[in-house]
Amino acid sequence: MNIVVCVKRVPMTQEVDLEIDASKKDLKKDMLAYVLNEWDNYAVEEAIQLKEKTGGTVVAITVGTEDDEEVLRRCLAMGADKAIRVDPGERAMDALVKSRILAEVIKGLEHDLILTGVQSDDVNDGMVGILLAEQLDVPHAAVVTGIDPQDKEATIKVELEGGMDEVSKVSLPAVLSIQTGINEPRYVSIMGIRKAAKKELNVMDLGDLGIGGDELMPMITVEEYFLPPETEGAEMIEGDAAAVAEQILKIIKEKGVSI
Amino acid sequence: MGEIFVLVEHRQGELRDISYEMLWKADELCKELSHTLTAVVMVGKDEPFLGDIAERADRVLVVEDGRLEEFNADLYKGILLSLIQEHKPFMVLMPHSPWGMDLAPALSIKAGFPLATDCVDILMEEGKPKVVRQIYTGKIFSRVAFKEAGTYVITVRASAFPPDKAEGRAGEVVKVEAPPDLPEPRRRFVAFEDAGAGAVDITQADLLVSVGRGVGEADNIEVVKELAGKMGGLISCSRPVVDKNWLPKYHQVGTSGKSVKPKVYLALGISGAFQHVAGITGAGTVIAVNKDKKAPIFRVANYGVVDDLFNVVEALKAQLAG
Numbered sequence: 001m002n003i004v005v006c007v008k009r010v011p012m013t014q015e016v017d018l019e020i021d022a023s024k025k026d027l028k029k030d031m032l033a034y035v036l037n038e039w040d041n042y043a044v045e046e047a048i049q050l051k052e053k054t055g056g057t058v059v060a061i062t063v064g065t066e067d068d069e070e071v072l073r074r075c076l077a078m079g080a081d082k083a084i085r086v087d088p089g090e091r092a093m094d095a096l097v098k099s100r101i102l103a104e105v106i107k108g109l110e111h112d113l114i115l116t117g118v119q120s121d122d123v124n125d126g127m128v129g130i131l132l133a134e135q136l137d138v139p140h141a142a143v144v145t146g147i148d149p150q151d152k153e154a155t156i157k158v159e160l161e162g163g164m165d166e167v168s169k170v171s172l173p174a175v176l177s178i179q180t181g182i183n184e185p186r187y188v189s190i191m192g193i194r195k196a197a198k199k200e201l202n203v204m205d206l207g208d209l210g211i212g213g214d215e216l217m218p219m220i221t222v223e224e225y226f227l228p229p230e231t232e233g234a235e236m237i238e239g240d241a242a243a244v245a246e247q248i249l250k251i252i253k254e255k256g257v258s259i
Numbered sequence: 260m261g262e263i264f265v266l267v268e269h270r271q272g273e274l275r276d277i278s279y280e281m282l283w284k285a286d287e288l289c290k291e292l293s294h295t296l297t298a299v300v301m302v303g304k305d306e307p308f309l310g311d312i313a314e315r316a317d318r319v320l321v322v323e324d325g326r327l328e329e330f331n332a333d334l335y336k337g338i339l340l341s342l343i344q345e346h347k348p349f350m351v352l353m354p355h356s357p358w359g360m361d362l363a364p365a366l367s368i369k370a371g372f373p374l375a376t377d378c379v380d381i382l383m384e385e386g387k388p389k390v391v392r393q394i395y396t397g398k399i400f401s402r403v404a405f406k407e408a409g410t411y412v413i414t415v416r417a418s419a420f421p422p423d424k425a426e427g428r429a430g431e432v433v434k435v436e437a438p439p440d441l442p443e444p445r446r447r448f449v450a451f452e453d454a455g456a457g458a459v460d461i462t463q464a465d466l467l468v469s470v471g472r473g474v475g476e477a478d479n480i481e482v483v484k485e486l487a488g489k490m491g492g493l494i495s496c497s498r499p500v501v502d503k504n505w506l507p508k509y510h511q512v513g514t515s516g517k518s519v520k521p522k523v524y525l526a527l528g529i530s531g532a533f534q535h536v537a538g539i540t541g542a543g544t545v546i547a548v549n550k551d552k553k554a555p556i557f558r559v560a561n562y563g564v565v566d567d568l569f570n571v572v573e574a575l576k577a578q579l580a581g
């Protein structure tokens with residue numbers, strides 16, 4: 001099975017004070033550390049496991065800058081056969097624009113299955129995959145936690161709310177957006193990344209794809225980023241750990257829990 | 260006078276809460292804009308909840324068709340496209356649920372209607388809709404505008420709006436036929452499976468000691484489990500803890516896990532993503548411990564502690580021993 005997997009590099013946001021830049025439409029990003037989007041890590045692992053079972057190839061694609069190649073190298077180290085970076089140049093990109101670019105690249109590749117993450121950890125649109133499916137005119141499913149391919153179709157599991165799953169059958173090719181927990185992503189060592197440097201990583205631009213102009217007009221635009229309003233929020237318990245623990249136990253008892 | 264569509268979500272004969280929440284917000288917008296509120300429901304057979312929806316809308320468009328027994332993106336898309344073409348609503352609200360995430364982008368691009376997903380607020384500025392979204396794991400808010408269009412599509416985050424019923428609507432239920440040229444669905448429903456049941460039931464506990472990814476590694480789970488035991492509570496967790504197989508699924512709190520209602524919920528190393536927080540709206544008191552003073556969990560907790568969770572866990576154990 002020939003599988004295409006779309007991946008993205010995202011900043012880590014835990015334990016950092018995010019600051020908004022002067023344009024008010026973006027973050028100050030120079031101090032941030034980046035990783036492969038968590039959902040995409042699971043998507044790449046799934047692609048590789050499926051390939052190990054059924055044969056075929058895995059191609060990882062990102063739309064991004066040279067810095068974003070770092071996540072493609074990681075995908076190659078995990079076992080992808082080939083990687084493609086599309087350089088979008090300087091432009092405002094919403095999910096629609098990204099999906100148009102991805103669709104154009106994927107049309108030129110053999111594909112039985114296309115995997116994306118459910119959402120990207122930074123903008124969490126949760127829509128690039130399904131937008132892409134519609135442009136390729138193939139079926140789709142969001143929040144997938146299991147894939148069992150059989151010839152021209154696959155039995156899949158979609159995660160619904162409240163611990164409920166939906167089992168369905170989808171014809172291939174299809175676009176599936178992959179949910180965390182579907183597998184156990186393999187560990188990637190620095191050595192592994194170094195070894196994978198020999199694998200093919202192609203860079204193309206929009207001229208190579210022959211798209212531009214009105215096709216790449218965003219459907220939504222950010223007007224302003226702002227910090228969450230300082231609502232009432234939590235009453236902070238201060239003091240050393242012992243004092244804090246004492247307070248916590250007091251509150252718990254006050255609320256009618258017997259300890 | 261314009262119209263706002265709300266696509267009602269239901270499963271196995273029951274309305275999903277998000278349907279009420281969308282209807283509440285649509286009611287507010289319709290009042291502001293003097294628009295008509297139309298609920299759109301697709302069902303396989305007559306459902307008892309139609310009356311409940313009618314009390315919250317000016318009109319309920321019901322498409323009843325054997326093929327609509329379960330959600331199907333291909334069929335829903337085809338039907339919505341034809342209803343939208345006929346009624347030309349100003350706005351269509353859909354849930355940001357697994358089904359809504361499967362449908363909304365497909366509809367949007369097929370019809371050329373701009374789409375904003377996972378919105379926590381919708382406002383009107385000079386006649387134009389704007390939405391508020393939470394990005395960067397809830398640490399940044401973003402106000403977003405749309406490309407000019409006849410119809411705007413918005414998916415709404417669960418629990419962003421109250422499920423309350425607004426006064427003054429008594430809609431008529433109108434049955435409409437599915438368009439004759441619906442395509443053969445490319446995805447077919449097989450079955451629902453319940454993945455949630457298990458050895459312990461966290462939904463009945465008075466005290467939950469809940470761990471998130473901040474717990475660091477599998478071995479540390481035992482330390483917290485021990486504390487929960489000493490306090491007479493149960494251990495629960497956020498999703499990454501289950502994804503990594505550190506605890507079984509039935510311990511998970513959140514939209515894809517359990518909704519819990521303990522008297523006290525002690526959240527240790529949990530950032531406070533909406534999918535998690537949506538599961539604790541029924542908790543009496545929430546106490547959060549997190550190293551990051553900007554963690555969104557502090558916006559929903561009643562009490563907060565900025566510290567390493569293990570310092571607090573050890574101190575709690577020491578107090579309970581002494």
Ligand SMILES: Cc1cc2nc3c(=O)[nH]c(=O)nc-3n(C[C@H](O)[C@H](O)[C@H](O)COP(=O)(O)OP(=O)(O)OC[C@H]3O[C@@H](n4cnc5c(N)ncnc54)[C@H](O)[C@@H]3O)c2cc1C
Nearest residue numbers: 471472473497498513514515516528529530535550551568
């Ligand atoms: C469709 C869908 C459904 C989902 N359903 C659910 C669901 O049901 N339940 C759920 O929980 N999530 C769910 N999620 C995932 C959710 O979006 C978040 O990714 C998840 O809740 C994050 O879990 P976390 O807070 O444990 O981890 P993180 O967001 O990684 O946060 C870890 C926190 O721990 C803190 N920390 C780290 N070390 C320490 C320490 N030593 N002491 C104190 N604090 C520390 C960090 O500052 C951080 O705030 C769902 C996502 C999707 C897309």
Ligand SMILES: Nc1ncnc2c1ncn2[C@@H]1O[C@H](COP(=O)(O)O)[C@@H](O)[C@H]1O
Nearest residue numbers: 006007063116117119120125126127128
């Ligand atoms: N710039 C990008 N390049 C390649 N794939 C992307 C890009 N942005 C998003 N995706 C894919 O689309 C998924 C959903 O992202 P989003 O719609 O941005 O939340 C991600 O998990 C990726 O698989």
